[in-house]
Amino acid sequence: xxxxxxxxxxxxxxxxxxxxxxxxxxxxxxxxxxxxxxxxxxxxxxxxxxxxxxxxxxxxxxxxxxxxxxxxxxxxxxxxxxxxxxxxxxxxxxxxxxxxxxxxxxxxxxxxx
Amino acid sequence: xxxxxxxxxxxxxxxxxxxxxxxxxxxxxxxxxxxxxxxxxxxxxxxxxxxxxxxxxxxxxxxxxxxxxxxxxxxxxxxxxxxxxxxxxxxxxxxxxxxxxxxxxxxxxxxxxxx
Numbered sequence: 001x002x003x004x005x006x007x008x009x010x011x012x013x014x015x016x017x018x019x020x021x022x023x024x025x026x027x028x029x030x031x032x033x034x035x036x037x038x039x040x041x042x043x044x045x046x047x048x049x050x051x052x053x054x055x056x057x058x059x060x061x062x063x064x065x066x067x068x069x070x071x072x073x074x075x076x077x078x079x080x081x082x083x084x085x086x087x088x089x090x091x092x093x094x095x096x097x098x099x100x101x102x103x104x105x106x107x108x109x110x111x112x113x
Numbered sequence: 114x115x116x117x118x119x120x121x122x123x124x125x126x127x128x129x130x131x132x133x134x135x136x137x138x139x140x141x142x143x144x145x146x147x148x149x150x151x152x153x154x155x156x157x158x159x160x161x162x163x164x165x166x167x168x169x170x171x172x173x174x175x176x177x178x179x180x181x182x183x184x185x186x187x188x189x190x191x192x193x194x195x196x197x198x199x200x201x202x203x204x205x206x207x208x209x210x211x212x213x214x215x216x217x218x219x220x221x222x223x224x225x226x227x228x
Contacts, residue, residue, distance in 0.1 A: 049150075105157075
């Protein structure tokens with residue numbers, strides 16, 4: 001199974017400041033069709049997960065443009081350009097290239113300082 | 114509006130069985146693959162099972178293989194998860210999620226395994 005490793009696991013951020021979360025996979029996530037199936041999810045307290053970013057850098061409808069995804073191969077990053085209070089929650093990366101199984105990172109808990 | 118509504122969770126004894134349901138609306142259910150994902154209390158996300166559009170291709174996590182059965186009824190726009198021989202470690206919130214890219218999730222249903 002592909003191991004997904006996120007860092008940091010805890011991320012205290014000042015409102016208005018940027019934040020970055022790293023996600024590394026144990027093998028390349030480039031699929032045979034050239035796509036890279038790396039997805040980011042946000043889980044706010046008490047809510048179900050919500051997809052933010054798919055195929056590395058494609059933002060879902062309704063996701064603020066302060067969220068962006070980047071990376072390639074085995075190294076990926078979720079960046080929030082200016083953190084807002086509503087961004088508090090846990091962020092997960094997931095690979096969908098080598099599945100089954102789909103595998104998730106451990107989660108990064110973003111909190112406001 | 115896409116909606117996924119899980120139901121069927123509850124308290125069950127170790128070794129017992131439970132059947133979860135996921136009612137889909139707002140999209141053409143038969144056109145989408147579906148998944149079950151679970152989250153143990155205070156823990157991260159774990160993919161559990163996948164089913165193709167017609168139900169002919171099915172995959173399970175090793176942790177549930179042989180004990181859980183995923184199925185769907187496209188006529189009823191519904192997804193199911195039959196869980197048997199339940200263990201303490203199966204206690205979690207169970208979510209249904211649409212498609213291979215997990216683009217929409219339900220609100221989850223809580224399964225508690227305890228004697």
